[in-house]
Amino acid sequence: MRIGTVLGFRRGTQGSGGVTCAFVSRRLQSPKGEFEFLRRLLPQLPRGREMVVGPGHDAARVRVWGGEWLLTVDAQTEGVHFRLPWLSLPTLGRRSFRVAASDISAMGGTPRFALVDCGVPRDVSLDAVYKMELSLMREAAAWGATIVGGNLHRAQELSISITVVGDAPKRRLDRGGARPGDLVLVSGPLGDSALAVHLLSRGKECPPALLRRWQLPPRRDELGRRLAQRGFATAMIDLSDGLAQDLSHICVESSVGAEVFASKIPLSRPYRRYSGGDLSFALAGGEDYELLFTAPPKRLEAICKAASAVGCEVHVVGHVVRGRGVVVRDAAGKEIDLRTAGFDHFARR
Amino acid sequence: MRIGTVLGFRRGTQGSGGVTCAFVSRRLQSPKGEFEFLRRLLPQLPRGREMVVGPGHDAARVRVWGGEWLLTVDAQTEGVHFRLPWLSLPTLGRRSFRVAASDISAMGGTPRFALVDCGVPRDVSLDAVYKMELSLMREAAAWGATIVGGNLHRAQELSISITVVGDAPKRRLDRGGARPGDLVLVSGPLGDSALAVHLLSRGKECPPALLRRWQLPPRRDELGRRLAQRGFATAMIDLSDGLAQDLSHICVESSVGAEVFASKIPLSRPYRRYSGGDLSFALAGGEDYELLFTAPPKRLEAICKAASAVGCEVHVVGHVVRGRGVVVRDAAGKEIDLRTAGFDHFARR
Structure with missing residues (x-):
């Protein structure tokens, strides 16, 4: 789960929820800090004509060439979102994609492309990372999506940040349409x-x-x-x-x-x-x-x-x-x- | 600079170059490890009809609705790509966007949308992160791009991973067209x-x-x-x-x-x-x-x-x-x- 927040599209989805609090600083997690952060940041976000759905939803919805796309980013970080003994690296790859792609599902969309940025600590071998990336790639393919870009760098803890680009459904569906009686x-x-x-x-x-x-x-x-x-x-x-x-x-x-x-x-x-x-x-x-x-x-x-x-x-x-x-x-x-x-x-x- | 590599689109751009070696593990940086990693991974990458430019270039070029987009991701991590005394956080925000967007420039494209995933250590205040994000947002706006999504989470070191989505130029330009005599x-x-x-x-x-x-x-x-x-x-x-x-x-x-x-x-x-x-x-x-x-x-x-x-x-x-x-x-x-x-x-x- 994401503990932080959100530029733009995750007001409130992130942050105060979750179960991995034990090893996360309370400062970033405190609703006060988070809401204050968002209260200040969100009004600054420009919302051009091409932005169909703005802050407060699972993914951004943008209009390009008469079609519409969904864009979202999510990360899994060791010690924050998971602990290594709890899952194998190939499973972590699959989990990371599913968690990120879930935001596209929540907007009724279809994941099409994904980009993966991965931070690798010294004690994790490239072979293990290879197996994780391969598993992630296959998970994406099972959803009909292609990994089209990536980056790998040294870091103190293992982390995977995934951006997913999806087709938007023709009918717009987000958080804003609930009516009394539903x-x-x-x-x-x-x-x-x-x-x-x-x-x-x-x-x-x-x-x-x-x-x-x-x-x-x-x-x-x-x-x-x-x-x-x-x-x-x-x-x-x-x-x-x-x-x-x-x-x-x-x-x-x-x-x-x-x-x-x-x-x-x-x-x-x-x-x-x-x-x-x-x-x-x-x-x-x-x-x-x-x-x-x-x-x-x-x-x-x-x-x-x-x-x-x-x-x-x-x-x-x-x-x-x-x-x-x-x-x-x-x-x-x-x-x-x-x-x-x-x-x-x-x-x- | 990126020390690692590349899924898909960065074969060789990443990894062995750079000046921040002093505080980066040699294992991930060693050309042998990196090239071996890529040698194994690249053939596994699916290349569907919608992928116009594949592995070996600065950004992915994909075809959607008759138009073409460029997609790239890049990260800046404390202790790997920068040290905090070297720049203010607002400047780090601007730098991160410029570094990531440079891959779009290198393909002749125009950045349109960006998503930002940020890992924040305990000793960095949300106020400082706010200023960094704001500066990044303004830098993106100066390029004509909009930050449409983001994520913020606790991490051991400060890191910013930026995905940039850009318009592709009509004429395809990448690394593959040099001719003797040029x-x-x-x-x-x-x-x-x-x-x-x-x-x-x-x-x-x-x-x-x-x-x-x-x-x-x-x-x-x-x-x-x-x-x-x-x-x-x-x-x-x-x-x-x-x-x-x-x-x-x-x-x-x-x-x-x-x-x-x-x-x-x-x-x-x-x-x-x-x-x-x-x-x-x-x-x-x-x-x-x-x-x-x-x-x-x-x-x-x-x-x-x-x-x-x-x-x-x-x-x-x-x-x-x-x-x-x-x-x-x-x-x-x-x-x-x-x-x-x-x-x-x-x-x-």
């Missing part, structure tokens, strides 16, 4: 990834099914494309920072509020078994890379069919309301305060 | 930047004029565009790794050889004064970011006029010959062996 949906079970990192970073047993979810986030490009092309979804974002926070970005950009029902959040069997009933990883953990989107109730059947056709499930977890902010309710309808109900390990970051 | 030209004095780093890294006095050349590489986008659009140049590259090495890339891609006359290499007054007669910085130092190009002799007058119109000089430093490799000759016409004649501090890297 349903709030997610494309798969939440929390596995955050729970895996929680267990691993504390040296506890982590079942392979959870670890795999963190290592290789799901591909949701095909679902994203269908939701965009057919006009099913009204707003969309990828779940990188946790349901509560990412939904709040949709709410801010759409000028609406939302209610989420904790009991409706889809959870995997290993999550139920290893979380000890703690919902916080599913609600605020981050790094799920599922799609979070809103849609009118009348579209639900068509959406379920579209999801089923591409081999994934969708789950209604709440609805959009007038007003502001995200409210999470328990089974009795009572509001859950994310800052007190077992969510301390996230809120304090 | 002149070899450069767009300005060489060696200042490398000499500055040499002096700084040894704690010696460095005159501001030399330091400034390193801090802010020249803009050659307008010259590059004219050379490409009018079909004046037959091959072009930006001087990031030193005249000898970058010219050898043109020779390899064009299947030709070249002769360079050391006495014809343009040198600045501060270079003459502070180099102690050592030509190695001008010949093999790197980070000049001037254009190096080849052109038929009959185009010389028109080229001089075009350069003059955009406020820069061009200098003939040699010519293209049949055969292979780059030969550098002294005033008496005798071949200079770059590995022995005072070039040890480069050759050993």
Whole structure:
């Protein structure tokens, strides 16, 4: 997950969410520092005619030669986004591409080209880097994208920064279209990834099914494309920072509020078994890379069919309301305060 | 300068050149390791129909919607490409953009969009990063480009990775078109930047004029565009790794050889004064970011006029010959062996 922020297109997606806080300075992560940074920087960003979608979305949408492209950049850094014992370098290559490409999926686009900048510490061999790059290249090819450029340099920790250029769908889909009455949906079970990192970073047993979810986030490009092309979804974002926070970005950009029902959040069997009933990883953990989107109730059947056709499930977890902010309710309808109900390990970051 | 290499589009531009060797591991820099890495990786790169220019050039050239784009990525990392006492953070922002955009200039293109990934260590404040990003943004705007995306994350050393997307010129211009009989030209004095780093890294006095050349590489986008659009140049590259090495890339891609006359290499007054007669910085130092190009002799007058119109000089430093490799000759016409004649501090890297 990204801990920082965002020039331009990631207002709020980055920063305060995530589970790898233990080894990240609080200074950069503190919402105050981040929001202050963005409050000052965003108004300075020029927004020319060719920029169709500006600050506050997963990727930039730019117009060129009558067509439109999506552009995004994301990085994975050792000690911040991952620890080397948690995955092989080839898997890191694949993970890095999936995480970066997820922003294109969240805009309903199709990754076409990617560029990779890689920082390599002294104790990592070129052979290992070669295998990582090859694996990344194959992952990109599986998505229909080509690695067209790269750079490799010495650094103190291993890092991979990936820029992805994608085709934009004809219908514009971003965070700004949610309307009161819309349903709030997610494309798969939440929390596995955050729970895996929680267990691993504390040296506890982590079942392979959870670890795999963190290592290789799901591909949701095909679902994203269908939701965009057919006009099913009204707003969309990828779940990188946790349901509560990412939904709040949709709410801010759409000028609406939302209610989420904790009991409706889809959870995997290993999550139920290893979380000890703690919902916080599913609600605020981050790094799920599922799609979070809103849609009118009348579209639900068509959406379920579209999801089923591409081999994934969708789950209604709440609805959009007038007003502001995200409210999470328990089974009795009572509001859950994310800052007190077992969510301390996230809120304090 | 980039010490590593290259996925795809930088075969040989990166890696073995440069002046910041003192604080870079030799393992990644060793030509053997790098060339072996590339020898294995490049054949794996898919080259679809949309890829017009592939491995071995400054930027990728891809075809989309009947138009063509240039894509490149480059990074500046603390302790590898720069040291913080050598420049302010706002200047680092400008420098980073210029270095990355230089690859677009070298293909005759125009930077249009850029994405910035920034790694920030604990001891750098968000305020300082803000000023750096703002400066970078303004530099991009001065080139006619817009920063459309970014990412900020914690890291052990300060690093900026910039992806630049540019319009490609209609006439294709890259490293592969040099022909025997062509002149070899450069767009300005060489060696200042490398000499500055040499002096700084040894704690010696460095005159501001030399330091400034390193801090802010020249803009050659307008010259590059004219050379490409009018079909004046037959091959072009930006001087990031030193005249000898970058010219050898043109020779390899064009299947030709070249002769360079050391006495014809343009040198600045501060270079003459502070180099102690050592030509190695001008010949093999790197980070000049001037254009190096080849052109038929009959185009010389028109080229001089075009350069003059955009406020820069061009200098003939040699010519293209049949055969292979780059030969550098002294005033008496005798071949200079770059590995022995005072070039040890480069050759050993």
